Amino acid sequence: MTLDGPAGSGKSTTAKAIARRLGLRHLDSGALYRALTFALLEAGVPEERWATLGVGDFRALGVSMVPTGGGFEVRLAGRSLVGELRSAEVTDRVARLARLPAARACLIDLQRTAGERGRLVADGRDMGTVVFPDADLKVYLVADLEERARRRLRETDAREPGEGGLASQIGAIRDRDSIDSGRDVSPLRRPDDAIEIDTTDLSFEQQVDAIVELVSRLTLP
Ligand code: CDP
Numbered sequence: 001m002t003l004d005g006p007a008g009s010g011k012s013t014t015a016k017a018i019a020r021r022l023g024l025r026h027l028d029s030g031a032l033y034r035a036l037t038f039a040l041l042e043a044g045v046p047e048e049r050w051a052t053l054g055v056g057d058f059r060a061l062g063v064s065m066v067p068t069g070g071g072f073e074v075r076l077a078g079r080s081l082v083g084e085l086r087s088a089e090v091t092d093r094v095a096r097l098a099r100l101p102a103a104r105a106c107l108i109d110l111q112r113t114a115g116e117r118g119r120l121v122a123d124g125r126d127m128g129t130v131v132f133p134d135a136d137l138k139v140y141l142v143a144d145l146e147e148r149a150r151r152r153l154r155e156t157d158a159r160e161p162g163e164g165g166l167a168s169q170i171g172a173i174r175d176r177d178s179i180d181s182g183r184d185v186s187p188l189r190r191p192d193d194a195i196e197i198d199t200t201d202l203s204f205e206q207q208v209d210a211i212v213e214l215v216s217r218l219t220l221p
Helices: 011-022 029-042 047-052 055-060 088-098 101-115 127-131 145-156 163-182 204-219
Strands: 002-004 025-028 063-067 072-076 120-124 138-142 195-198
Touching (some): 002 011, 002 127, 011 025, 011 120, 025 029, 025 072, 025 101, 029 063, 029 072, 029 088, 029 101, 029 120, 055 101, 063 101, 088 101, 088 163, 101 120, 101 127, 127 138, 195 204
Parallel strands (some): 002 120, 025 120, 138 195
């Protein structure tokens, strides 16, 4: 199944919980775009040169994915990446990398290979539209911009966000959504055959339950 939606709509955490509940594997496609961004930053490739790189250049950076019990581990030249992927440095730049056709081409094979054996929950921006168009269930998560910004801030800081922090988070999310929706290749959009769930007023548990319910309906005779 696929789970797409804008930044902070809760895709990755929801996908992880669903995978655990249903014994599926979880593919976090955003982690791959983040890993490629991290690799470029670490290699010191200036941002203005990213658009000149070809698929071979992106492949040569050495981003790979290794199956684990519940999903996949993203690696850079054999080293496991976790905390590096969600740093502010990477988050601020990843959408600019993700709009480059050569970067997307480099990652699409990795994602399809991960999906070959089925029983997968894949989350991202183009899972249902481009990478897995034949998925048996497609879900599109949405939530109000302000609520998404609040959730994002709570992830990094347990305190209730102040007005200044909230405003800048809203701006950052709005910018990323606009780059993701406006790009030429694989823009963020709801797949025609997806079920849309607005999570603004749902708790995390309610959101997971709603999707598990959709999956169980699908597998009933
Ligand atoms: O978790 P969050 O919504 O902040 O982002 P993510 O899923 O980790 O994705 C980070 C960025 O990668 C997105 O803003 C997109 O620019 C890009 N991305 C993409 O273009 N296509 C995907 N299938 C997944 C992510």
